[in-house]
Amino acid sequence: MRPDLSDRPPYIDIHWPFMLAEPGDTILLRWDARDDGAIVSQRIRLDISGGGALAYITLLDDLPPDQRSAFITIPDIPPHADAR
Numbered sequence: 001m002r003p004d005l006s007d008r009p010p011y012i013d014i015h016w017p018f019m020l021a022e023p024g025d026t027i028l029l030r031w032d033a034r035d036d037g038a039i040v041s042q043r044i045r046l047d048i049s050g051g052g053a054l055a056y057i058t059l060l061d062d063l064p065p066d067q068r069s070a071f072i073t074i075p076d077i078p079p080h081a082d083a084r
Contacts, residue, residue, distance in 0.1 A: 010035035023076035030069040039065040048077045 015030040033039060042063040049055040059072050 008036050010039060021074045023074050026071055026073045028069060029072050032068065041065060042067065044070060044072060046075070046077075 011034050013032040015032075021027050029044065033042065042065065043058055044060040044063070045056040045058050047055065048057055057075070057077075059075070060070055063070065
């Protein structure tokens with residue numbers, strides 16, 4: 001089956017402040033999300049590559065489609081950590 005190219009990815013806008021957290025910090029992450037279809041679930045992923053390699057770990061998964069905030073604790077990422 002061919003992919004539906006008319007289905008665009010969702011648009012996510014993260015509210016300030018969303019950076020400058022240290023390992024062990026717990027922060028409240030807030031966002032807006034919209035899509036041309038229905039959002040059925042959400043996940044929060046953290047880029048551990050240090051810029052550009054697209055290596056992610058999942059911090060939270062299976063969030064409800066209408067959720068727009070979550071507390072997350074910044075993990076301690078060792079150098080050259082493997083993405084999950």
